[in-house]
Amino acid sequence: GESVGLHLPTLSVQEGDNSIINCAYSNSASDYFIWYKQESGKGPQFIIDIRSNMDKRQGQRVTVLLNKTVKHLSLQIAATQPGDSAVYFCAEMEYGNKLVFGAGTILRVKS
Amino acid sequence: EPEVTQTPSHQVTQMGQEVILRCVPISNHLYFYWYRQILGQKVEFLVSFYNNEISEKSEIFDDQFSVERPDGSNFTLKIRSTKLEDSAMYFCASSNDRGDYTFGSGTRLTVV
Numbered sequence: 001g002e003s004v005g006l007h008l009p010t011l012s013v014q015e016g017d018n019s020i021i022n023c024a025y026s027n028s029a030s031d032y033f034i035w036y037k038q039e040s041g042k043g044p045q046f047i048i049d050i051r052s053n054m055d056k057r058q059g060q061r062v063t064v065l066l067n068k069t070v071k072h073l074s075l076q077i078a079a080t081q082p083g084d085s086a087v088y089f090c091a092e093m094e095y096g097n098k099l100v101f102g103a104g105t106i107l108r109v110k111s
Numbered sequence: 112e113p114e115v116t117q118t119p120s121h122q123v124t125q126m127g128q129e130v131i132l133r134c135v136p137i138s139n140h141l142y143f144y145w146y147r148q149i150l151g152q153k154v155e156f157l158v159s160f161y162n163n164e165i166s167e168k169s170e171i172f173d174d175q176f177s178v179e180r181p182d183g184s185n186f187t188l189k190i191r192s193t194k195l196e197d198s199a200m201y202f203c204a205s206s207n208d209r210g211d212y213t214f215g216s217g218t219r220l221t222v223v
Contacts, residue, residue, distance in 0.1 A: 034212075041216070041217075042217070043115075043202050043215050043217050044154060044202070045214070046212065046213075089153065091154075096166050097159065098159055098167055099156060099212065101154040
């Protein structure tokens, strides 16, 4: 989802369920994308990345899907845990290693 | 695991005052960055720095901002005359030539 002003979209999931967080990016020329997790009071923390020559990449409990046709990224978290509660940002890397971040999604995990 | 270290963690300053935010990037990284995050909003690029000069800067990075690498380990962001709207989290980051980034924990700047 997209955010306006101070309001970030929020995804609430039950512990143990799977989470899917979506992101739209803007630059069709971008070839490298990253998902970051940001906990309160901390900097962005790398979760997983994907290059534009791939559609899917899996890590430990996380999967990133890339749809270049519609410029869309998603992050799937399997068996969501309370420690996954955070704000999640997608980012695209532009020329010169500059990161352009998406609006962010708050993930709340209910125990 | 190597870290990017930022100091101070929180800085409160009067409007119009100069502030210097400090960062120690990862030692074998050659690319350095500053990003800003206004409360509740997304992270925004400010400036990138390589080979002792600015590589790219955003529209936010106006004449009130400057960066410096005064020695072999520190990377600083100076705001000459702070405005209320400069209140934000400022994140330093460094990367290797593959673009593998590490962010610091940030400095919360509050301008009063």
